[in-house]
Amino acid sequence: MMAPYIHIVDTTLRDGTQSPLIMFSDKEKIAVAKMLDEKGVYQIEAGIPAIGKSEQEIIKKIKQVCHNARIAVWNRLNADDINTSLACNADIIHISIPVSYRQIHEKLKKDETWLLQEIDKVVYPATGNKAEVTVGMEDASRAQMDFMLAVVRKVKQFGVGRVRFADTVGIMTPLAVHEQISRLIQETSIDIEFHAHNDLGMAVANSIAAVQSGAFFIDTTVNGIGERCGNCDMDKFIFAASSIFNSDKNERVNGEENG
Amino acid sequence: MITDATLCYVDTASKWQQKLILKCLERLPVDAVEMTVPVWQNIADMAVLPAQKYILRINDYEDIWHYKGAYRYVLTAKEYAAAKKQLIRQNVYNASGKKIETRIIGLTRLSVLDIEAIFTHWSGEQKPVSFEPFDSLNQATALAFAWHKRGQQAVTSFCGIADHAPLEEILLAAHLAGIVPMREKMNFRLLKKIVSAVLGISIPVNKPVIGDAIFAVESGIHVDGIMKNPQLYEPYPPEFINAKRRIILGSTSGRKAVEVKLKELKLSCRRLDTAAILEKVKEKSRILCRSLTDKEFYDLVEMMGRV
Secondary structure: OOOOOOEEEEOOOOOHHHOOOOOOOHHHHHHHHHHHHHHOOOEEEEEOHHHOHHHHHHHHHHHHHOOOOEEEEEEEOOHHHHHHHHOOOOOEEEEEEEOOHHHHHHHOOOOHHHHHHHHHHHHHHHOOOOOEEEEEEEOHHHOOHHHHHHHHHHHHHOOOOEEEEEOOOOOOOHHHHHHHHHHHHHHHOOEEEEEOEOOOOOHHHHHHHHHHOOOOEEEEEHHHOOOOOOEOEHHHHHHHHHHHHOOOOOOOOEOHHHO | OEEEOHHHOOOOOOHHHHHHHHHHHHOOOOOEEEEEHHHHHHHOOOOOOOOOEEEEEEOOOOHHHHOOOOOEEEEOOOOHHHHHOOEEEEEEEEOOOOEEEEEEEEOOOOOHHHHHHHHHHHHOOOOOEEEEEOOOOOOHHHHHHHHHHOOOEEEEEHHHOOOOEEHHHHHHHHHHOOOOOOOOOOOOHHHHHHHHHHHOOOOOOOOOOOOOOOOEEOOHHHHHHHHHOHHHOOOOOHHHHOOOOEEOEOOOOOHHHHHHHHHHOOOOOOOOOHHHHHHHHHHHHHHHOOOEOHHHHHHHHHHOOOO
């Protein structure tokens, strides 16, 4: 089997720093970004500009020191957040959209119709800028497929070429990942980025399943740091992917003939 | 079905610790407990042996007659070392010495999606197959769970010791998938204490299911969501595993977290808005390069003269 080309999207400096027991100083953030850049990651999610001025300043510095990786910033579905982000000179404006019933009705206290209208109001204008816009489907693993398809079709109309499928609470298994990712790609042909959490210890296995299902952008963090049990560990994912995708698929069990 | 093999890897534990591990496993929905001969000999003098199916790991077929009383006997293959690199087959015997099952153990370079066809083949074999995947490629939980989901026997160890699928992860995954609905809460505290003491390991604070900080939350968006409904950002309630949610204040906190912490510490800040406190929290957190302890937060609010 030919190994697929996988784009590593590193979110150590965004989701990783949301881990309550980890905090980087500004110097450390720059150093981490430089190392990731040298390591050859495709994209570095550098932070959330809406957090405040110090976060914006550090993102600008990261942009200056990284010469290869694309620098992304995370935003809520909110025009003010995006305007703040545009001032950071990032290559990618990532807009996170809650897509599960729970997130829409219980967190935002809104409904699906409101959300789709908000996408029109916020995502469409954002695509008119120099930066690429990617969209994140928050809590996708607990969302209705029909609604996700509606969201993907809508953002695709605005020129968004990639959406993130987020297993926000880390409850997926590889077979569920395969079912959902394959369907999204089959029905919309959009590029999928997979974002795993490790609550059941399956973040690496789920990310491998995502690649096998056609998602060629995989979110990782250094040492797997992140909210609760963390995200997909970059080194573990790369090690597993290189072993699995370069191995003989006709693997036999030793002693099979005696079984 | 789950066979737990934790007792195969704690030969250095005291007799008392081995018995405690067995008692802890008895309280969990485990179908069989596997152990080595030395451990079997140690627990033999228990006044009442927990009602379990016991599987004994033996090196010689004749051991079946030397160590009577187990439900099954797994004959460790001579080429066991090869399991570090590939899957190997082992024979499983009943108490009469009849080969009754097959154990497949080791490392596979197949992903869960790749191995599904092989699972179908194994499921069709005359003798039942139990599967004991190794975790070198971080696939063991997913592989063991996929096999378990088919109603087959998966072999685990607590905390994933000796490169296994962690028992606690399989139990939680099975519970969330509705395969093994738990009537009682699961408590891994004692098991965790014994295993980490015996093996001299420190369990990472973010270790799935059993890490000390997996329900600690700092980020403003997440605290706000959790206060509206914990299910928004928690895969299962912390109480289910005898854990507690902790709100931490730091550089990514939001106003909601400040409000929650003030209430938790029974602090009043009528003359000061939470935004001002939040700014101080973030500033202090950046200086310390870590989150604030409750004491530091208390002192900060007190210093602002508003307690």
